[in-house]
Amino acid sequence: MPAKPEQFKTVKEHGFKAICFSLTLRPNTAKVVFGASDFKVYEADFAATKFEPKELYGHESYVTGVALAGTKIVSGGYDCKLSWFDSAANKMIKSETAHGKWIRGVHASKDGKTIVSVGDDMVAKLWDAESGKLLHELKGHAEKTPTNFNSMLYAAAFTDDGKTVATGDKVGKIILWDVATGKKTGELEAPVFYTWDPTARLHSIGGIRSLAFSPDGKTLAVGGSGKIGNIDHLEGKARVELFDVATSKRTWEHQSDKFAGLVNHLQFSPDGSWLLGAGGAAEGFYLMLDPVGKKSIRQEKAGMHIHDVTTTPDMSTLYVAGHNKLAICECKG
């Protein structure tokens, strides 16, 4: 049964001792693998009688990306390392310094064959999921912001066919890359996501925090925060922009009239009829948007600032990672 965003509800929230930054769902189970601010990677079973996350292994800093490739867990963190862990054998396969600066995200292609990692060295790297071999280094994002501070590369997403990957940086630049060749195929500009305050505070905030392609690969959704007045806080409105990939033109810009903060996760429904956004500031939110009719379907408050969401293939069940919490939600009719 297709998921119905109108039926969205939070089923259960579980407190956790650390900030949960990223998670991924084991297929056909209610088990998630997640990375946290205590430098560890855990597995948790939402179907278990007692919710007891089990520690799998560790990094040396925040774990900000986890992806699955068969029985292998690929994780990355602010220690700049990518770890390949065989969960069936409960054994670390390899852990290596993969980026020169913090790894901000690790994502698997839908077929599980390719992994992309993005880091503040402003490089995206494509990896063979099975062997862990580096396939391509994708270089094109500027290392410095226009005001000569270090930039950051936060977001990446594959098309469903795995042929294209998009990467998005702090100053609002998106680059499209051909996965097979590692060549740049396009660029998009979304500068509203980046706020530089030249007068009052002389630093910046924001950046592109999430990307998602529509199932047909023709539309790219970009998430973050709108312009921020007082950059001491994440007070800018939660913001999503849609781009037509073929023309690089922005086709819709949406700012929540209810929630402020960063949209940290975006995901199209399997039929492309709705788009899930999730994120937060002091409090968290879910946005359910109609990308065809270009309107908001629903906005819901979350129990925590959300950093990541993973779902069942039909998106009827959502597993959510956030600030000192994990949650399960449903969109079932």
Added chain:
Amino acid sequence: MNTKSTFCGSNDHRLNRRGFLGLSAAAGVSAFADMTGLDALSNSALAGELKKDQKRVIMLWLAGGSSQLETFDPKPGAPTGGPFRSIQTAVPGVHISELMPKLAARMQHTCIIRSLNTKNGDHGGAAKLMMRGRRDEAVVKYPDLGAVMAKEMGRADSKVPDYVTFYTQTEGRMAGDSGFLGSRYAPMELTTNNQPPDIRKLDGISELDHVQRADLRELMSKQFSQGRPNKVLGSHNEAYQRVRGLMASEKLFDVSQESAKTRDLYGRSQFGEQALIARRLAEAGVPFIRVARAWWDSHGQNFETHQEMVPELDHVMAALIDDLKDRGLLENTMIVTLAEFGRTPGINSSLGRDHFASAWSCSITGGGIKGGVAYGKTDANGNKVVEGEADAAKLYATIYSALGINPHKNYYLGSRPVPLVEPGTEAIKELVA
């Protein structure tokens, strides 16, 4: 300002200072904005003595409150520690945040105080406290460190300002304040760019005309002074010499006077260039320069903010240390890196840190401070001081002691003695070289 006040206080010699100077040295230059006051002028003239060994202070004011956990007191691996690692410094056993590798390599020159408990988490009140070392009383407005330095280290014959402050960002801007010391010791405030406003002579006045006017004034003054030995008259002349000096000091604020190599050393950022000007001013004898770098108030996205701003701070601190050292100035020039407070160990849901004055850090380099010392200690999560607690008064007693200023000396408000620091406060002896 009372523009009709007089240099000597007598009606015989009433002069309108603005009228004499023309508008060229007008109101924007607060350093001499009220030099007409009898008390101020006579004080400087009567002081007469050369001040100690000409110590100077460059204060890097981290307005808004930088995080001690992302700078001087990292707690890697603690629940409160955040994502940054700590790195070994040049001093065995002393670690600081990985965001400060350049300072780490120069730690032998620097002391860190990790045990500040200043009990005020409000921006305005805390900034006043940390700029003064004590709280105002209802009837006593205390001078800030710049004003005290101006009084203690400023030279009567100086041709440069005694107290200069840069605060270019607008958030949290707080002017320097000479409190009960009066406007003689108030700062020259630079808030819009790196050049002081209103010290240039008017374009309509030629250099020759400018010099001749001064010569004429001096001649008349000398004629008047003959047979009238009077310290107040000395002050009168000193004031004019001082204004001439200030007008001639314009180039001190011009970083293009420096080589490209030196400019690159500091970096071409606003903060870097202001720090370079601060060095130029210190070298020229300005006793106190504050370079404010706002705004560190990272309630949201603390780690992004510090990732952006700390490397710049690290670079500027390292440049200042190297440059002052190379010029033989570090021994007599103190770099104080201070904020109004630190940030909470707890990380809020916006991945920010909030105001925290209970257990935070600052650093002091040079100018009589013992380098290579990490003084005081906080607990494993950075929530409280467990060793060597220091409040604002103790910090200031330490700064004054290192500079050779007796922290227990009294100023006088009328006949009331006002001690420089809170009575009963002692300096941290381990930090005074």
